Amino acid sequence: MARAERSDLLPRLAEVFREHGYEGASLSLISQATGLGKGSLYHFFPGGKEEMAQAVLAEIDGWFAAQVFRPLREANDADADAAVAAMFGTVAAYFRSGRRVCLVGALSLSDARDRFGERLRAYFAEWVVALSQALVRAGHPPETADALAEEVVGGIQGALVLARALDRTEVFERILAGLRDRCAIRP
Amino acid sequence: MARAERSDLLPRLAEVFREHGYEGASLSLISQATGLGKGSLYHFFPGGKEEMAQAVLAEIDGWFAAQVFRPLREANDADADAAVAAMFGTVAAYFRSGRRVCLVGALSLSDARDRFGERLRAYFAEWVVALSQALVRAGHPPETADALAEEVVGGIQGALVLARALDRTEVFERILAGLRDRCAIRP
DNA sequence: GCCTTTCTGTACCTATCGGTCAACTGCGGA
DNA sequence: TCCGCAGTTGACCGATAGGTACAGAAAGGC
Secondary structure, eight states: OOSOOHHHHHHHHHHHHHHHHHHHOOHHHHHHHHTOOHHHHHHHOTTTHHHHHHHHHHHHHHHHIIIIIHHHHHOOTTTHHHHHHHHHHHHHHHTGGGTSOOHHHHHHHSTTHHHHHHHHHHHHHHHHHHHHHHHHHTTOOHHHHHHHHHHHHHHHHHHHHHHHHHTOHHHHHHHHHHHHHHHSOOO | OOSOOHHHHHHHHHHHHHHHHHHHOOHHHHHHHHTOOHHHHHHHOTTTHHHHHHHHHHHHHHHHIIIIIHHHHHOOTTTHHHHHHHHHHHHHHHTGGGTSOOHHHHHHHSTTHHHHHHHHHHHHHHHHHHHHHHHHHTTOOHHHHHHHHHHHHHHHHHHHHHHHHHTOHHHHHHHHHHHHHHHSOOO
16 A cells, blocks of 8 residues: 555544454454554554544544534424434445444444443434434424434444344334334424 | 352353453453353363353343243233233343343344354344234234334344443433333224 | 655564363262 | 262463564655
């Protein structure tokens, strides 16, 4: 690989962590996936594996903030329901219809949770808040919006678990469709 | 520890795998948690870590078969809705209101999924089928029961992810309460 | 052309990994 | 009493883990 940029590395790093988890992502796997020797990796990430994972989580967070959370927050009353509906499309594409693991969710279940606790917490918390506010703007009763938002965000994570365990992507699609329906305002 | 029995070991083994994942559950951790040296462990599980994990998964499967799947299957039309409601209580107790990870779900997200694929698949498939049938017997339309069952089983897994990431057990309780409501037959 | 900074590959470090093994302990039956 | 064997221990194995050191290659300013 020609001179690498730290930002070019992050997607490949992310994929290694997604596929092997934090413990399982050995430096030799990372080295192989990025085409960089340890020397280069430690040049970009002096803090080693932990700093790599932190950088990956930060990038994921940034992506979701821009592509998912912000559209939800910025939607006005007129198009909030459209923004919520769009979220399901964005998320389904991001997770490749359930073939791709959510790194944040996977880390939350692993013992790396303690290491990255605040990051994981913030990601889900921000998602739930942004969705809940959009739901209210779309016409949902404020007193049930929080619970519905939690149910949806959790439901997406569960759909990933189930679709991956059953090895059936249509399960992911079907659950997301159900969640989308429950977010729609019935006349 | 006095002479150990293989069956006494399984709960301790399960807890180690739950807390550290398959990769993270090193033999030294397992040795510490069980109070047994490596020799003893290999006496009971000649296949090593993989056989330990398989045995743990088999026991979990057996527990769910007896405590969750069978009650759902054996309920007749009159008490199917009660059996479904009871399932939520059993599950909430088992997962300690979200404080305890679902090993099957966690492994499904990790790269150990390939190693235990069939076991993980079978666990969730059996759960979904048993719940779906009970829902039909409770009065749900057969054409939507499968989807609802998938949504519930996935929702439980997602509730575990979310509650653990947010470190708030009430999120788990609230999501389960919501799922229970959606399983209830409305008059 | 140089010289400095940035990047890269690799040899090497210690610790730990999963797993093996021979020796030992203690009990139950002949 | 002594044998056989299930159960146990901890030293040991090669492999690999994460991380460090350092020498050299490529780029950029001058």
